[in-house]
Amino acid sequence: MEHLIELRDIYKIYPMGDEIVHALDGVSLSIDRGEFVAIVGSSGSGKSTAMNIIGCLDVPTSGSYHLGGVDVSTMDDDQQAEIRNKMLGFIFQQYNLIPKLDILENVELPLLYAGVAAEERRRRAIQALERVGLAEKRKHLPSQLSGGQQQRVSIARALAGDPSVILADEPTGALDSRTGREVLGFLKKLNREGDTVVLITHDNSIAVQADRIIRLQDGKIIYDGDARDPRAVVRPGEELPEAGEEGKT
């Protein structure tokens, strides 16, 4: 079966004076519909670069990227924008809500840009706000909501376009740990309801809540598998726990 996301031997190379930086250094991965995947790694490991390529915000230096079976790695800006509108929902650390617009208008905005008619816009925005439990707050301004609620509005905004993939880059980065867990709980719920979620984080305690972890280091994948496997959260330089060592002493 065809994968929803398929990266083959992706390189992203930046010239830096006399040197070159391999932000992504031969990355291959595939993600299927309905998965909940965390892409993790320390600062500079290539997470945002990967997110930008998966999110059609940037193109690789070389390698191929198929999204929903379509080769998007060589598209120009306009074609990429169209794919983003059709297939991707973004959640960022900063909620990027527009202060002067109420919650409903904020959620409707990308649909307006996508040329969706007014009535349909409203219907989809309300439905998305219902999914995150904030339909009653639709007339509030962003400043009248808590940080966690604002992030849920930004999740609703991502959902309103009915994306094939939800891409969340450090979505809990600006929140305290309890609110962060709540927002993560929402992403989990969406995934249980069938959405495909790709979460980018440097935080292991966040990453382990996904089903699968892809770990980057220096632009390379050093782990790709079950989030519950102990190897999924071993940091560079740390020792692997020996199987069966516990309880011996």
Ligand SMILES: Nc1ncnc2c1ncn2[C@@H]1O[C@H](COP(=O)(O)OP(=O)(O)OP(=O)(O)O)[C@@H](O)[C@H]1O
């Ligand atoms: N526009 C650019 N020009 C030159 N080098 C870049 C550029 N963007 C990223 N890099 C380099 O590529 C590497 C990967 O960067 P990237 O932003 O993907 O890391 P990251 O994992 O998202 O880090 P962080 O957790 O700090 O956000 C880094 O070494 C970075 O300095």
Ligand SMILES: [Mg+2]
């Ligand atoms: Mg980053």
